[in-house]
Amino acid sequence: MKAVVLLSGGLDSYTAAAAVRAEGYDLSALTVRYGQRHATEVDAARRVASALGISRHVELDVDLGAVGGSSLVGEGAIPTGGLSAGIPSTYVPARNTIFLSLALALAEVTQSQAIVIGANVLDYSGYPDCRRDYLEAFERMAALGTRAGVEGQPVRILAPLLHLTKAEIIGLGRKLGLDYGLTHSCYSPGEEGEPCGVCDSCRLRAKGFAEAGVVDPVVRSR
Amino acid sequence: MKAVVLLSGGLDSYTAAAAVRAEGYDLSALTVRYGQRHATEVDAARRVASALGISRHVELDVDLGAVGGSSLVGEGAIPTGGLSAGIPSTYVPARNTIFLSLALALAEVTQSQAIVIGANVLDYSGYPDCRRDYLEAFERMAALGTRAGVEGQPVRILAPLLHLTKAEIIGLGRKLGLDYGLTHSCYSPGEEGEPCGVCDSCRLRAKGFAEAGVVDPVVRSR
Numbered sequence: 001m002k003a004v005v006l007l008s009g010g011l012d013s014y015t016a017a018a019a020v021r022a023e024g025y026d027l028s029a030l031t032v033r034y035g036q037r038h039a040t041e042v043d044a045a046r047r048v049a050s051a052l053g054i055s056r057h058v059e060l061d062v063d064l065g066a067v068g069g070s071s072l073v074g075e076g077a078i079p080t081g082g083l084s085a086g087i088p089s090t091y092v093p094a095r096n097t098i099f100l101s102l103a104l105a106l107a108e109v110t111q112s113q114a115i116v117i118g119a120n121v122l123d124y125s126g127y128p129d130c131r132r133d134y135l136e137a138f139e140r141m142a143a144l145g146t147r148a149g150v151e152g153q154p155v156r157i158l159a160p161l162l163h164l165t166k167a168e169i170i171g172l173g174r175k176l177g178l179d180y181g182l183t184h185s186c187y188s189p190g191e192e193g194e195p196c197g198v199c200d201s202c203r204l205r206a207k208g209f210a211e212a213g214v215v216d217p218v219v220r221s222r
Numbered sequence: 223m224k225a226v227v228l229l230s231g232g233l234d235s236y237t238a239a240a241a242v243r244a245e246g247y248d249l250s251a252l253t254v255r256y257g258q259r260h261a262t263e264v265d266a267a268r269r270v271a272s273a274l275g276i277s278r279h280v281e282l283d284v285d286l287g288a289v290g291g292s293s294l295v296g297e298g299a300i301p302t303g304g305l306s307a308g309i310p311s312t313y314v315p316a317r318n319t320i321f322l323s324l325a326l327a328l329a330e331v332t333q334s335q336a337i338v339i340g341a342n343v344l345d346y347s348g349y350p351d352c353r354r355d356y357l358e359a360f361e362r363m364a365a366l367g368t369r370a371g372v373e374g375q376p377v378r379i380l381a382p383l384l385h386l387t388k389a390e391i392i393g394l395g396r397k398l399g400l401d402y403g404l405t406h407s408c409y410s411p412g413e414e415g416e417p418c419g420v421c422d423s424c425r426l427r428a429k430g431f432a433e434a435g436v437v438d439p440v441v442r443s444r
Binding site: 061095145 | 280281282283284285286288289290291313314315316317318319320322323324326327328330331350351353355356359360362363364366367368369371372
């Protein structure tokens with residue numbers, strides 16, 4: 001069995017990839033460079049792909065900054081005041097749909113049966129494109145719109161972390177022997193890639209490590 | 223009402239855009255440069271956008287050649303032997319899904335109610351991602367995965383040419399006063415952008431003009 005994993009360089013996609021690999025899937029990886037303000041995420045994705053022994057790692061540039069609409073692609077400041085209700089300004093319009101579509105193309109070309117995404121219940125807080133019913137709708141659309149689907153081999157969307165908390169994800173990763181020191185989560189890192197500690201992503205990560213009772217190796221090493 | 227049109231520079235997307243504009247939509251346009259072998263299509267898209275009076279025309283680069291899997295992005299020769307049954311080598315894996323996803327992002331940012339795509343019954347011959355049930359499945363997925371959808375303003379997919387033949391499309395375009403001399407359809411043009419005349423796209427176009435009883439201005443001018 002083969003699968004394409006959407007690898008961001010964060011701890012979720014690393015853990016999701018490792019969990020699916022442990023089920024026997026042979027992995028290819030796709031990292032989308034979509035107009036992040038810095039390359040730290042992409043460097044982390046390369047380290048993670050290497051640690052997972054992935055030989056085919058495709059990096060694609062898509063300049064979502066030309067589309068706009070998100071603080072993650074340069075519009076307005078990244079929020080640092082803590083998590084709040086509703087859809088945050090870091091929401092990138094249609095991001096997971098774009099990422100899954102590109103992964104769908106790679107899945108067809110590599111004759112993979114599945115796409116792996118690290119979406120989870122915490123990301124779900126405010127991001128509509130991390131929900132189960134959305135992912136199932138994507139799967140149905142993909143079955144109708146691809147050669148593989150028409151030929152009776154539809155691509156499945158695997159989201160093994162969907163209902164796990166960040167602490168549970170970290171616990172799973174430890175069981176799988178993952179090195180989270182390779183990963184990067186911050187939305188707004190410093191010049192040397194150091195996490196800011198105050199964006200939503202840093203806050204979620206810190207909370208997860210604290211609840212898991214584990215020291216974050218990225219923070220410890222600094 | 224506002225809509226985002228996927229503008230390729232071909233006559234279908236030009237006609238679809240004009241038909242929707244005639245219904246009162248204010249248009250933005252998206253052209254995806256996806257690793258075509260040449261820039262002729264993009265030049266045509268710019269001419270068409272200008273003719274339609276579109277002020278916001280976003281061009282996005284997505285290097286689908288890095289993914290591969292199609293003669294349209296450089297793998298193998300473009301077929302020239304005439305149309306045949308089944309999915310042709312010019313099928314680009316997940317292409318319309320990728321294009322619609324990027325248009326969905328632009329639709330969210332521009333607060334558009336619809337996306338316009340020139341898919342039609344002829345393209346359907348062999349391309350799974352030009353069928354009604356696929357487009358409806360995309361619409362359902364988009365309603366679940368976007369801020370607009372969650373907030374009760376789902377984006378609709380408009381495919382006004384879906385059940386028209388190429389000759390009927392050309393007839394519609396003439397009624398709308400369109401100048402098909404601006405457009406480009408060939409998969410494999412010469413150095414100065416001249417159509418090859420033998421690829422599937424040139425054959426479909428020639429057949430359409432012949433059946434419509436109209437001289438193709440692109441061919442006439444050469």
